[in-house]
Amino acid sequence: MISDVDHDTLNDALRRCGSTWDASQAHGLLSSRLAAAGVDAGLDWLQQVLEGTDESDALRIECANLLNTLYQDTFRQLSERLSSFVPLLPNDSDSASLRTAALAHWCEGFLHGLVSGDHGEALKQRLASDPLADIIRDMLQLTRAAVDEDSDDETNESAYAEIVEYVRVAVQLTYEELAEFRGPAGASSAGASETLH
Numbered sequence: 001m002i003s004d005v006d007h008d009t010l011n012d013a014l015r016r017c018g019s020t021w022d023a024s025q026a027h028g029l030l031s032s033r034l035a036a037a038g039v040d041a042g043l044d045w046l047q048q049v050l051e052g053t054d055e056s057d058a059l060r061i062e063c064a065n066l067l068n069t070l071y072q073d074t075f076r077q078l079s080e081r082l083s084s085f086v087p088l089l090p091n092d093s094d095s096a097s098l099r100t101a102a103l104a105h106w107c108e109g110f111l112h113g114l115v116s117g118d119h120g121e122a123l124k125q126r127l128a129s130d131p132l133a134d135i136i137r138d139m140l141q142l143t144r145a146a147v148d149e150d151s152d153d154e155t156n157e158s159a160y161a162e163i164v165e166y167v168r169v170a171v172q173l174t175y176e177e178l179a180e181f182r183g184p185a186g187a188s189s190a191g192a193s194e195t196l197h
Contacts, residue, residue: 005070007090007102013066014049017059021049021109024102027088028109030071034078035175036117038182042071045113078175086168096156097147103163107142110171123181132177135170142167 011023021029026049033041046067053060070088077085087106090099114127114136126132142163147156 004073005066005088007088010063010066010070010088013059013063017050017057017063018053019049019063020052022102022105023088024106025109025112026067027070027074028106028111029113030074030109031078031087031171032110032113032174033117034075035171035178036114036119036123036181038079039075042075045071078172081172085172087164087171089164096153096160100145100147100160103160103167104143104145107139107145107167110167111136111139111143114174123178126178126181132174135174138166138170 007023030045033045089102
């Protein structure tokens with residue numbers, strides 16, 4: 001588990017407060033926004049995930065608190081190069097088809113965060129160059145991931161684990177590759193310790 005925030009708990013909270021994002025999509029979006037913008041990405045990400053929800057609703061406040069914890073944990077793991085970073089996905093006890101669909105959604109969120117931001121020409125060029133161009137192509141393929149019904153459970157589980165590991169490493173590589181676009185390194189954990197509003 002990547003943080004104190006559980007996938008299913010956040011997923012339920014997002015649904016109850018009226019967000020159009022699910023937990024995996026939201027974490028994919030956060031991961032790429034952090035890679036491209038660093039600590040400054042937090043507030044925009046929170047507003048995007050909670051867009052259209054009622055700010056005075058207690059369910060939204062609960063959801064915002066969970067998202068804030070997820071933001072801080074994810075920022076810390078990426079900025080401190082912690083190997084504990086993993087995509088926020090359902091537990092291994094859930095069905096392979098559910099986990100695979102969530103992984104596809106995670107990749108959708110990640111790609112959305114990379115391509116939808118207000119990018120300057122230098123960042124666009126970096127995203128179009130290897131290794132990031134390869135990662136983007138791979139993530140695009142993974143948005144269409146599905147369980148192979150002709151394979152046995154062990155084969156599918158092994159393939160799923162390999163893909164999750166690839167995504168985990170690809171995100172860390174993306175974070176490293178985009179370091180120069182995140183501004184001065186001094187805006188690191190001090191900013192992340194602030195609560196998003």
